[in-house]
Amino acid sequence: MTKTSHIDAVWEVLVLYYKNSHGQNEVNQIKKKTLVPLIIFLLGICLVSLIVYKTDTHEKEQRHITAQLNVATYGERIKNEITNGIEITDTLKQILISEDGEIHQFETIAGNLMSDSIESVQLAPNGVVTDIYPDNGNEAGKIDLIHDKDRGKISRYARDNHTIITQGPFKLKQGGYGIAVRNPVYLKDKNGHEYFWGFTIVILRVPDIFSDSISALSNFGYEYKISKTDAPWSDTYKVVYQSDGQTNHPVSYTFTIGDENWKFEVTPKSGWRNATLLIIIIGMFLTISLLLSVLTRVWLVAKEHKKKFQILARTDSLTNIYNRYGFDEFAEKIIQKNPKAHFVAALLDIDDFKFINDIYGHNYGDRALKNLADSMKAFFPSDALLGRNGGDEFCILLPNCTFKEADVQLQQFTKLPKSFSYHGKEHAFYISLGYAEYPTFASNRSQLMRCADAALYEIKLHGKNGCIAYREGLRSGARKQLGFTFKDIAEHLPGAFIIYRADKEDDELFFANDEFLHMSGYKDIDELFRLTKKSFRNLIREDEQQQIESSIWEQIDNGNENDYIHFHLRKADGTYFSVLDHGRIVASPQYGKVFYVLFMDWEDMHICYNDKFAR
Template sequence: MKKANKSDFLLLLAAFFLLFILNAGIISYVQHQRMVREREQTAFIARGFSQTLNEELDNTFSLTDILKETIVSHDGKIVNFDRVAQDLIAKNTALGSLQLAPKGKVTHIYPLKGNESGLIDLLKDPDRGPVCRYGIKHHITTLQGPFKLAQGGSGMAVRSPIFLTENGKPTFWGFAIAIIKVPDIFKATAKTIGLSGYSYHLYSNTSPLTKKKVLVMKSGSQLDDPVSLSFSTSSNNDWRLLISPKNGWQYKRSHWVLIYVLLLDVLLVLLVLWMINRRISTRILEREATRDPLTQAYNRQGFDGYMQDYVLQHPNEKSTVIMLDVDDFKSVNDVFGHHVGDQVLVDLTKNLQQVFGEHAIVGRNGGDEFVVALPGLSMKQSEPLIEKMSKLKQTAIVDRKPIDFSISMGYSDFPGQAQNYAEACRFADAALYEVKIAGKNSYASYKSGLSQDKRHNQLGLGMRALAAGDPTPLLVVKVDGDEPIYVNKSLLDLFNCESSPNFYDYYGSSFANLIAPHDRDRVYTELKDFLAQAEDGERFKDDFSVLTTDARVIHVCSELKYSLNQRYGALIYMNFILN
């Protein structure tokens, strides 16, 4: 009997020990997951703050662009500088001063009082000279600082090189300069971070030529195990944002976990309740992981996952896939603001769900690009709904004001035209591209032959916006293979081509066929020399004649930009301007 009792006791101890280990493991896992989620959320917020900071800097850079345009429009003459500078500073209290530096020498400052020490030769200055020459060489706006201002406080210098075209070549004129106050220029970022309940330290290198980072602004003296985010701006400055909650991390304050472990060993029911709660939380997280937070449509991952499951369950059932986007969406954001753009996307999602019905699967690929699947409907059966959606007046209501917009759609079906879902998406995207080429605000089904030459889509969905929106003829050539892979509508018109497949068929696999025979060897040699030493973003101008499909010889000026694409390697962007 004693033996049995002792065995029971040992068994009970073993059961409690195993339960303790199980609970400890579960709690350790939960704590780790909580830490990961909280820090990921903070990293997501930090990325949003970095975007706001970039926008504030771009707004400041646009001020020097206004000064540049004034100089260029007056052929290098300084006209009404004080009046223009006064108007700009009145609209932006974060500006310390605006300056002009012909040939690198600062001759004009507004306001001049208190800033007389800024009348210097920048190119000869030991601190400013190297940065100025870097901006001239690379044709980019530079940002230098922070440094102490004569009026007190700190500031940063935005210097934008100005080039005038003489005899077809860019000639350096000087600099348009904006002295910005720090941290005043970043007040939107600072306010947003503060209201979100976070402390931060913001660092930047003092110029594109240095790697050492200095503190630009901060809130809070110490940060608790901060999340670090590094990013770059258009001025080639490297920034680092350190951010942590003002009141500390929640996952570090969970001392109740120890009590929970002891109670859980005694009260097994709590474990059951926790498991039920965990399952519910997992379902919520799974939904959040597959939904776009703005529109509540499926995100790309959720949409693809749903369609894969559907195809497996209904392998022979026809379905229509529609690719669409908002026409000139960037203009909506630029003119009305991003909050209006967000409302456009929300209202468009509602319209898609209302027109296509509850069985339609609506997804947002990103930006203003959407994909809709109509399970069980062939392309012919779907056409009345697609036509209805195209004719529907698209309006977003913001602050009780209607904002009209339009959409373009391309569609295909599978199995039918396409063999599978992925191919149907490509076909629908090809049809959408043709709608953009034809003028937008319409819809089109896939026609056989559109995808036989897929080069127009190799740059991704983002290039569709250029298809009908850029008035300048544009060609993109892949350096490896010398192959044209993108052409916009303006270039089709220049070369008298009806469509992009027609353009590729006529000119073959080499852009050299565009060039008139008497210029071909010269241009090829010049381009070869340029590519041999070109860096990412570097530009090159050339004059030559092109040969159109109707045998016309047209003389053009072309600006070429060398660009390294992460997915497609080295590319050349070429525009064609008639002389």
């Protein structure tokens, strides 16, 4: 049953109660006391949400407008600052053109052109760098740009397309980063034909070349990023320089230098929202909510608490479905309200639930119960009434449903895989289910449930793990038990035994009784699991492991379900003693094939039998 239908059902019962005891007018008063404060509360939320939305939208628009103006202004400044650095190459170019490809006193001219944002000035006749200022520390820069592996392609592009190119940023040997600007120079020969002379080059320091602009932007509270295309023919941008923070949803300004595109992006450090203003408005919202809560306090205390306690009194705390009291009450009311309709009631429980509790503990038994309830809620329609009678017994009421309509559904649910998790592994469990139809076999709810109980008892008598419908002649007997629990047998059986998974590759210890723990010196089963890593193999002396395992599986493969093995068993203190084990392999519905193994102390057994025969 879904949460919504659950609450609706409770509300329907409350309405029915007040109709009978206080009349329709009282019901209307309850609805009024509930709905009016709720409407006021929702209107207050809507009003504040609208104010927050409008204010936030306006603030973001204003910040975008301001940021767009700043990015355009400082983007243009950055372009001019880079262009000013590039003008050095134009100055050298004009000198070369006027002096017919010669520059006299290069160091003097370059020294006058230098600034703090310039790393070096270079000349590259025929694309080969020959002159660098300052020369000290830049000797390695004298390379053939046209044929260089990293610089050749872009340098040839500048030469062939008569355009300035920028390359970088790259790490400078002197520290920091730089961008290389290469300006191709063309001269005319005696016949007036143009020819490629080489490059005038300037290395710009990053971010020194545009430090004034980014410093101003940082002071204004912006994160920024400057990037350029990898090459004139590329659409991929490479970051030239950026601030430490992230530029989320930035506004941008693009510009072109030569044939390359540059992009300048900015984002307010505090984001696009006015956080202070929003906090004030949210504070107003919290204040309004508090005031509205006070106004509705009387109804909440007087009415809501009462309804909550009624729900809790009818709900099973472990599974969050109806308990026996709640199920019986609602089932009675539903059938009385529609006495001519058809209903199907089902009772089900977990097969060998006591085994789960004894082996894994009650916490994992509770997990199995909760998983079963969750699978019921997921499988059955929302109008189905679900309950837990107690222990591992559950009940279902399907309204407007006949035996034929319910049969397939209940059979499918019975066969649906069910499991609980234990130490990271899923362990399957199974259910038995009996069901009956109203009014075919019963005239009231109590009789209907007794018929379902009789059907459940019948399936228990015929092997469990199944689903059966009630038929004439079945009787709801007292489901007697032998009176022994697994724990009783395990603790008082006159012998030491263990249970483990029968798997050649992945054997796993499941259980050891107190007799075995005492005989082998383990404090408790947790210590046994820890020292053996839950593996039967680790109970066998190392030099015997392969032989013993081979002997066990040889007998199994030959069709023997029982075997006797003699080996040395590891005690808790690391010593070994001689044992004879009698093992039997069986099929378990939960774990597949498992070994049940009974142990006898080899020495004690010989002493005992020798004494008997001697007498």
